[in-house]
Amino acid sequence: MAQWRDSLIQGWNQGWFDAPERLGDRLALLLGAAPGEVLVSDTITHNLYKLLGYITEGQGITEGQGRARPVILSEGGNFPTDGYIAQGFCRFGGFEHRVVPEGEALEACLDERVAAVVLSHVHYRTGRLRDMAAITHQVHASGAEVVWDLAHSAGALPVDLAACGVRYAVGCTYKYLNGGPGAPAFLYVRRDCQNQGWQPLSGWLGHAAPFAFEADYAPAPGISQFRTGTHSPLAFAALEASLTLWQGVDLAALRHKSQRLIALFRESLADCLGQHGLSDITPDEAQRGSQVGLMAPAHGHAIVQALIARGVIGDYREPGLMRFGFAPLYLSHEDVWQAARQLREVLSAGEHLAPRFQQRGAVT
Ligand SMILES: Cc1ncc(COP(=O)(O)O)c(C=O)c1O
Structure with missing residues (x-):
């Protein structure tokens, strides 16, 4: 990388630092999302944890009564990390983990105690595609939020998050988007759902002023608050090359x-x-x-x-x-x-x- 050879850390001010948002905006075009709604960052695993924390912190705790919605729902038979993160989040956050048995309808498990549901758009084993618009509507109507895992749909088929009413999603770029081995993942937060509180991995690069080195955390405005620590410019460079190829794909x-x-x-x-x-x-x-x-x-x-x-x-x-x-x-x-x-x-x-x-x- 000539930039590193010639300029060392100056590269951060020559396009490396803002790559999570810049590449997120490019990716948004493939997901039916608007600029400022997608951040390229970390892994799906991390991003799920961030979103579960962000969503449930926004739902709040009622004084003396605790949480009105203490349940995180995930689906049996889904890609393991989705269930594992739901389990870990519940264990450390004091939530209850509930699983929809594989193949069973969501209705049976979706009640007024559910805070958030984690679902895959395309199932990693069967390849089955879910009706994202109908399920999103169903979950929102129950008062819960849904986080969609787009690992097997981003770059594989048209995804229209806005048209489906989706508020939160995660996905990877190392499958159909051809970002290369270990390419970073992404997350989506609809604009009107941003700036509503903290996400739990409150790292320095998601701070409102990361180079002020302040003692206390204050979330950056917009999608940038979902950053955590330092990203890899090498991995981002490979992904950027791929996203350039994706420009204009019908x-x-x-x-x-x-x-x-x-x-x-x-x-x-x-x-x-x-x-x-x-x-x-x-x-x-x-x-x-x-x-x-x-x-x-x-x-x-x-x-x-x-x-x-x-x-x-x-x-x-x-x-x-x-x-x-x-x-x-x-x-x-x-x-x-x-x-x-x-x-x-x-x-x-x-x-x-x-x-x-x-x-x-x-x-x-
Ligand atoms: C559906 C699904 N979700 C999550 C993951 C894990 O993603 P990551 O390794 O970026 O956390 C994968 C990996 O293949 C996957 O297929």
Whole structure:
């Protein structure tokens, strides 16, 4: 990085420092958000904690009666960090954690004691897409807030936070947005919900005057209060390059292409999955994100390893799920057709049974 070589810390005044807000504004265009409503920052894990704290501090405590809404609701079977953070937040914040059993309707658990609900827009295992507008309306009508996790929808399909009435969301940039390994996450707070109190990770860069070095915390105005500590300009530079490519992308066309790629992959494999003990759990077109899920109870991990050895990179999630993400921005129909062909060859040759594909790394 020439900026670091030539200017050392001067780089902070040459675009590094304001990158969380600048990149947030660029990202906003892909999320149906306005400038000043998205901050690129930390990880989804941190951002969920910040938002749960911010939301519940805003709801307040009634003198002598405690909290009117002491429950944080999360969904069973969701990506683990969402539930873990709800658990940790409840443990340290004196809240009660409640879980909606996987596959059950929200209504059964959404009562007047619920403060906030954490939900995924697209489910990380099944790829199922939720009706964000209807659920947001339902949660708000119950008097609670909802934090949407956009990890599997941002950059995969059109997301319109404003049209869906969303007030709070989090997401990552290292999946469909191609920000690179370890790229920073983001959070969204609708403008009229900003400036309502503190968030719990009250770090120095979220202070109103970080370089005044004052003894007491005072939140910065607007989305900047959701900053915590020092971010990585290297990671932000990679993400900025990616977001430049995203400028002007037609999200409706992107969605159309994602659907066609998925259809091609599934159709190319439909006749051979059953005979190898595999089943396709991908939802129908209108109800899915941009991934295909194939259940392979016996050899899922080994099949994915054999495919990776052939240059087709999917991943494996316990129990038994082979997951193929379709990044529509750069994957071609030819790529997808070749991937399906490779999978057929692996299965028919029993290639995955080789001992070298039985070893597991720390990341599957
Ligand atoms: C749906 C979902 N939420 C949260 C996370 C975790 O994100 P982070 O590592 O940025 O905290 C992931 C990671 O894959 C995810 O898929």
